[in-house]
Amino acid sequence: MTVKQSQFLHPAALALIALLLQGCGSVPPQDKSAGTSTTQSTFKNQTSETNVQLPPSQFHPQFAEADEALRQLDWMTASTVLALLDEEALTRNDRDYRDYLLARIDYVRGDQVQASTRLKALDRPEVALGIAYRSYNFQRHLLSLQRAYLDSARLGVRIMEIAPAKDLPGLKRSLWHDLQRSPESEIAQARSSAADPTWLGWLELANIANDNATTLRTALPRWQINYPGHPAASPLPGGLEYMLEPAVTPQQVALVLPLSGRLAPAGKAIRDGYLAHYFTARNKGDAPTEIKVIDSDLYGSATEAYTVAVQQGAQLVVGPLSKASVAELAKQTNRVVPTIALNRIDQPVATSATALVQLSLAPADEARQLARLAFGDGGRRALVLRPAGRWGDEMESALDEQWRALGGTTTQVISYTGKDDYSSSVKSGLGIEASEQRRRKLRDMLAINLEFTPRRRADLDTVFMLSRTPEEARAIKPLLAFHYAGALPVYASSSAYGARDDSRNQDLNGTTIVELPWLLGSNPALQQSLVGANSDYYTRLNALGADAYLLQSRLVQLQAGPDALIRGDTGLLTMNSQLQIVRELPPARFDGDRLKSL
Template structure:
């Protein structure tokens, strides 16, 4: 929130400088002039627009740009329309810079990463030697890369921007810079820390390294205390918790109870999770770490509350489980008030009771749907077609996607549900309105009395497709879409699109599908723990493989629950994703984005070549 005043201040200065430069050739105000003053215009947006209507080119454009900056505060939609009405190509160079930065800022405020990069990739920005322009462009790119979870690239942009800002200006960006540092891989932080001999940046890097939850708590405490002594007055001091000893010296539990369904309908799932926990336990033993005693209880054969009481009576200091939502709900009040509980599912729209120690961790496809909606928004898409199974699972996933999509400003063009009897080519034709196109051709041919040599056209108001489907269904849906002239529309899916086993022949049919997956599923990832799990349980590469990963990550989380909860922004690398804990004690997973190419998953590029759908774009009128 602290970043907005400086963004506004900087852009107003760009606009004022551009107006002066347009008249007399005066250079832009140097960035040092921004350090202490707040620039405001005595005129309203309406006054500026009235002046623009009476002014000649290019002064009228500079006035419009200044008006758009004021409108960004009161009417962002109108500001965007005003900016879109200005023809970029007809502008002098200095106003091209101002328009590009203004458009990029609008895109940043609405998290349209594709538009941010599109505007910042203009020659006027790239070739600029003005420090204001350079600093602002680096900051906007850093924020966009951060939203893409490309933290190393984001850090590079921050490091390029910060030296161009005064210490006073840097305060506006400390929070964003810090959040990026916390998510940069440790080896990158350590490499930079060794390269930088001194200065505030080195202090930031050292603090971010200390924040890594993999550190021993007692060593971490000593490290924080030493850092405070070595860096008195450093701005990073604000991010060092005041009650360090209380936060970092609590002893990890010595006895842990596993409450899992080892019999009944969920037996295979429960056994897979248990085996993942055991694998992580023996990996820790092999690494020479102190390990707790494990008490294992079967929730498939006894009441979960009774088992939890029994476990506590036996000395359990923490519970991992249960798995089903009903069982999590049953123990979330009484049991979690007595010992910490790392539940392996999420409560549906329930607020966790105050004073309890319930942590929620699971593999939610609904969360994946929300992640897809966010990524598609970042990629610049606006209108979606949704295809999900006609089942309770499919309806939940569709609802999660649609809510997140609309909340981010997107529109749903059409939705559909399919089942085992669905003919996907026919369904795709209906959704894409191919039938109407063919019907129009027949009517025209009949009217003219001759064949038109017509080729059917799909509807043009869709720029992305979301599917939640099994690998088998996805292999039918993607070719059906291509057959019905939609092969050029980006398709996003949930991780269920991937079968869990690489099959380059069959998976050629899903080439082009973008999907978020856990590191466990990424080809070539294979951490030592994953290799051990697959060696001991070869079936872990099948349908239930992700549950082995869930169990392993639950075990890796248990000693770090307090650290992750009390050091905001910290995270650990797990088999199910980069794991962090939110304020409401939910374990959040950052997934890895992949795209199918030649039947195999490969990393999805951050910056796609920019293509604007003419049917979706707002018509631009020359000023």
């Protein structure tokens, strides 16, 4: 039954709007159950201040200089400073701290194995607390980069026991992030063998965190009763604290999508994914009473379609889809109901009475993650192959920003315009032309024919192949082997994969990409309900629609701001200060013609 306009601003709707008006990162409601049980002492005291200062040393100036150099990613200066230390005058603490700094030097240089070896050697009871604290935190950083997320989380539990109070919120946030990155199968296996109650509590919380909103409102209080005083209990991580509050559900939601014009196939794919998730939730008693689907193509503007949705009783709008429509709606200062837009814009959003959350499949998120993947695998010096044009510009910019922040260098960027210059672009980027030119000069100088094999440039250890389509990627990847670079690791965005098995993907063998969990097997029951609904090309948009509903059901959780963390079918979802949803995708690699999760 359609809600009439006079009923639109009923108390539940007002409460929903008020919740979204609260500043992101506001103080969550207090945990009323923690600390009431006699088992409080089960968990180590997290509130006492710990001294993690470095032990005194006569070499403090030299250590400080090396540390600062490493903060600037200048491993050569740091190495020189440490090499000049008087070995005989070093105390045991000095040697331990030097080894910690040497591990950081190994890391900056790309020798992850040696860095890990040094850090493991520092895991001894006699190591000074200040040195151990720094070593453990750096080891966690390495484990996370190497995608050993569960090991990183387990070490995080140890670190929280010795961390000063000011560091606990950040540690808690990163520990929870590691758990949410961990596969459910690994969580289950760890739960079955966990003996430490603190660690078990984290695992149990991770196990229930991705249940539907209705289940969470009963499961979370039950967890709090079972684990009173747990370091995760107050506040609960990832914005889960907000899920403890009584449910505030919009009675009508308008799904505003293009369903009859040029973008109709995309709009219908999103609609199908959204409704599939909605009906699944409704069957479990966890859904608003009515969804109204509105074809935005029938209206002259995004603002008009939004206004009609509100006039027909919508208390939440999901859409519009195109960037132009989202930009238009973002300029409006009279948005009276919250909106989950299905694209991301660069322009600032006008201040209004309600939130405009932006959910999209932004490729720039993938470019940043490719940089982290390659750096975690030991890459430091990269060749970037990218298409000419705006899309390539944006991908390169996002990649370069993250790559340089981590400490990587870009040896060369090659931009190609089409298939006619794929080979010449790869050849140029690998320095083959320069090698052939040297051969010609030598031949002309000696006036004889020479046996010659061209050599690629030696200052590369990584290739970023930012191809826009599977056809581009399948054409370019074999050229790397042809031009003597077949051994270099290659990283590509999800656009290299056509969303289905294809024998032609053999040409991408060994390529690492990031891909939607949806295409790596998440939510199989929901996917099965959509079989035959649309072509493979729009499968990713099914996932976007499914996550639009997921976000709608967890909207209250976003009050946690940057702490909010939701596992979706398009990735692990967080939110930035512009209310844009940022995705973190799991990695996968082509094995023959099949894509397999890493």
